[in-house]
């Protein structure tokens with residue numbers, strides 16, 4: 001007989017089915033809890049709540065495992081291209097040569113963005129944060145491609161458009177911040193090289209994409225490509241569950257990612273490391289501040305909701321950071337601060353007790369800096385990487401016809417009372 005969970009409430013006993021995932025994760029299915037008992041569960045921050053059964057990404061926080069559709073992140077980061085991984089996440093299997101060629105061709109030939117989008121972009125102030133601009137412009141795409149609502153084909157052109165145009169749009173903010181004209185995509189370049197060309201080429205001379213830089217970017221994008229039900233992905237699924245179009249859903253995910261406790265941490269990490277450097281390199285001062293709850297300061301790039309041993313992405317990124325800096329011949333003093341800070345934190349009882357380890361964002365900024373990406377674009381890079389994951393999760397949610405997401409609450413405000421006329425208050 002399959003396992004059941006028993007609950008005793010008000011002297012009555014109830015049974016709920018236990019379900020098991022393909023990697024032996026267990027969950028109590030409480031879908032009928034309220035119907036049968038009139039109780040609900042409370043779980044602030046969803047620390048124990050599974051929102052869905054998903055076949056996309058497996059994550060084992062205790063053992064530092066991350067697999068996309070069964071393939072380990074270590075294997076994919078070493079051997080695959082970002083678009084191959086995007087295909088895997090979105091369509092469920094690694095593409096054959098023909099499938100890959102068709103997919104890549106479609107993306108290559110949809111990189112150009114409607115000129116009227118540029119007019120919207122021109123209205124943003126020069127110092128606007130690129131994440132705000134990105135989220136707004138992705139939302140604006142729904143106005144340019146309004147046929148989304150009726151599209152029965154969830155693998156349609158909208159997915160291609162998003163993957164193809166996000167890098168183009170992303171480079172506009174950087175170009176504007178530099179006072180340089182934006183670059184049009186060049187469809188003879190691969191995905192990562194095209195992005196780098198749009199970022200760094202100038203009309204006054206030739207720009208050759210450094211293969212070391214393109215390869216590092218490919219790896220970083222793969223490492224960020226999906227991470228199951230995190231804050232931004234859950235946002236995408238929740239917004240999409242009302243059958244909002246894919247552009248609005250992804251735009252909401254970009255906004256969620258921006259927060260410093262989530263993807264925005266990569267910008268915060270570098271700013272923190274810079275601050276430590278400019279403060280004379282006093283690492284202990286910052287460790288003490290992070291331990292002092294009244295300071296309001298956290299060690300950015302440390303801690304994770306799920307990983308309680310190590311973040312496998314952080315391991316790969318740390319090594320990649322070393323490689324990239326060596327190959328490019330860059331000596332970044334901030335890397336040394338990061339290494340010292342990591343060592344000091346990992347030896348400190350506060351961090352050990354709470355199982356706080358470096359996360360994906362701790363070293364990613366150091367590589368982005370080496371690649372010439374400015375600090376306020378770090379989270380945009382994360383968004384470009386995460387896009388296939390958001391798309392895959394959105395598509396899975398719609399394909400499985402999941403119900404609209406609508407959590408409940410326990411009301412703790414005033415009990416019912418009578419209205420008091422203003423003159424009597």
Ligand code: ACO
Nearest residue numbers: 260261262263265290298299300301302303304305354359
């Ligand atoms: N610095 C200092 N203390 C920390 C940190 C940190 N970076 N992270 C967690 N803690 C402490 C908390 O104060 C808490 O202590 P307590 O038990 O004494 O109250 C304990 O560790 C548990 O922390 P929670 O906030 O309850 O853990 P949660 O799972 O809710 O948060 C999070 C995870 C948001 C990632 C948190 O560790 C954090 O804020 N880290 C810094 C921001 C960051 O790097 N975010 C990127 C995460 S990866 C990503 O989103 C891509």
